[in-house]
Amino acid sequence: QVQLVESGGGVVQPGRSLGLSCAASGFTFSTYAMHWVRQAPGKGLEWLAVISYDGTKTYYADSVKGRLTVSRDNSQSTLFLQFDSLRREDTAVYYCAKDTVVTTRTNWFEAWGQGTLVTVSS
Amino acid sequence: SSELTQDPAVSVALGQTVRITCQGDSLRSYDATWYQQKAGQAPILVMYGKNNRPSGIPDRFSGSTSGNTVSLTITETRAEDEADYYCNSRDRSGDLVVFGGGTKLTVL
Numbered sequence: 001q002v003q004l005v006e007s008g009g010g011v012v013q014p015g016r017s018l019g020l021s022c023a024a025s026g027f028t029f030s031t032y033a034m035h036w037v038r039q040a041p042g043k044g045l046e047w048l049a050v051i052s053y054d055g056t057k058t059y060y061a062d063s064v065k066g067r068l069t070v071s072r073d074n075s076q077s078t079l080f081l082q083f084d085s086l087r088r089e090d091t092a093v094y095y096c097a098k099d100t101v102v103t104t105r106t107n108w109f110e111a112w113g114q115g116t117l118v119t120v121s122s
Numbered sequence: 123s124s125e126l127t128q129d130p131a132v133s134v135a136l137g138q139t140v141r142i143t144c145q146g147d148s149l150r151s152y153d154a155t156w157y158q159q160k161a162g163q164a165p166i167l168v169m170y171g172k173n174n175r176p177s178g179i180p181d182r183f184s185g186s187t188s189g190n191t192v193s194l195t196i197t198e199t200r201a202e203d204e205a206d207y208y209c210n211s212r213d214r215s216g217d218l219v220v221f222g223g224g225t226k227l228t229v230l
Contacts, residue, residue, distance in 0.1 A: 035219070037221075044221060044222075044223050044224040045157070045159075045165065045208050045221045046221060047210065047218070047219040047220060047221055050219065059217045059218055060218075061218060095164060095165075100167075100170065107152070107153075107154075107155050107210050107211055107212055107219045108155050108170040109155070109157070109165075109167060109210075110167050110170075111167075112165055112166070113164065114164050115164055
């Protein structure tokens with residue numbers, strides 16, 4: 001079955017950078033767009049970014065554009081997120097999510113990881 | 123601020139029908155998707171496209187659209203349906219995704 005496992009969360013100081021990974025299994029990773037979504041404590045879901053199935057296209061939410069870089073390694077079925085200049089308000093659980101339609105970007109996220117908590121604090 | 127608007131909280135009596143709504147201008151052009159998130163868990167997809175349910179989602183869940191408003195209707199509501207429900211769709215450009223603020227469903 002589809003499995004997404006995020007890693008890399010932890011405590012990071014404001015202004016520093018952080019890298020997250022999402023290891024995928026149970027499906028042909030190289031044929032699906034992938035998304036990152038976060039959820040601040042007690043708050044709602046916030047979409048952050050999407051990367052196309054082949055990694056050639058990325059789109060970012062305005063709130064994180066310029067600080068966030070998403071990439072993927074299809075040979076390793078792994079999705080990455082690099083977040084720079086972290087702020088306290090970036091404290092959240094970060095989820096990776098699998099798109100639903102082969103080779104197409106949609107807003108249908110049919111599988112989610114369990115999330116990894118990032119805490120930005122000095 | 124979110125371009126999709128949801129009521130923060132809705133309650134329903136056990137066994138009754140409840141409608142959760144999501145409103146936004148982009149919904150006139152793009153389909154909405156619905157997610158259910160129970161406390162301490164990751165969200166799961168419950169409705170996508172034009173009233174499509176993923177496998178495993180009971181047919182008590184249905185979706186509808188009217189103008190700039192989409193609705194998720196749950197019939198014969200069970201205690202296990204108590205959760206936060208989020209809609210999402212595309213933004214006006216079509217390139218980005220936006221979520222509604224979420225609706226907390228309480229089953230009485």
